[in-house]
Amino acid sequence: QKEVEQDPGPLSVPEGAIVSLNCTYSNSAFQYFMWYRQYSRKGPELLMYTYSSGNKEDGRFTAQVDKSSKYISLFIRDSQPSDSATYLCAMYDNYGQNFVFGPGTRLSVLP
C-alpha cells in the first residue's frame, strides 16, 4: 500500500461546478496537509495547507482534514477554466524532514 493514495483522474467538469479532490494516507504521524497545484509543464505551487484536523477556506477553495479517517479533501467552488491543472496532495510530520506526495489528480474545467 502506498503511503498516500489519490485518484489520478482525469476529472472533467463544466465551468461553475463544485469539484471535490481527495487523498487517503496511512501514516498517523502526519500533521501538516497541503495541496499543490501544477499547471502543464510547470513546477508545483502551494495552494493551501492545513495543520492537523479541521477546515480551512481561501476564496473558492476549502481544504478539509479528517485525521480519524486519514482522509483529506480539497473543494473548489464555482470552478473556472483557469483551475485546469494537476492537484497534488502532500503531507509531513513535525519530526520528518521530507514531504510525501500523492500521485496527483488531473482536472479539466470546460468552458
Place this chain on the structure above:
Amino acid sequence: NAGVTQTPKFQVLKTGQSMTLQCAQDMNHEYMSWYRQDPGMGLRLIHYSVGAGITDQGEVPNGYNVSRSTTEDFPLRLLSAAPSQTSVYFCASRHTTGGFNEQFFGPGTRLTVL
C-alpha cells in the same frame, strides 16, 4: 528574488552518458531536495540536504549523486544515464524552522535518455 532556478530546461542523453542538473535558490533555505515526476507515480524524492555539507538519500536514489558545498546550490549528477531515468526532474527548497515551511519548486528539467 529568482526563487528556485534549474538548468537546463530540456536535455536528451544517450545511454551511458553522464550529466549534471543544476539547481540554485536565493532564499537562504536550509533544506533542498530533488524529485522525479513520472506519470501515475507523483513526485518521488531522490536525494535531499538539510544544509551545506549534509546530504541523504530519498526514496529512489540509485543512479544519482548529489553534493551541497554551498547553501545556494544543489546539483544532481547522473553517473551513467539509463532509459529508466527518462523523467521530469524538480528541485525544491524550504526553511526548516519550527512549524510549517512552504516548499518552493523550480520549473523542472525534462530529461530523455535514448
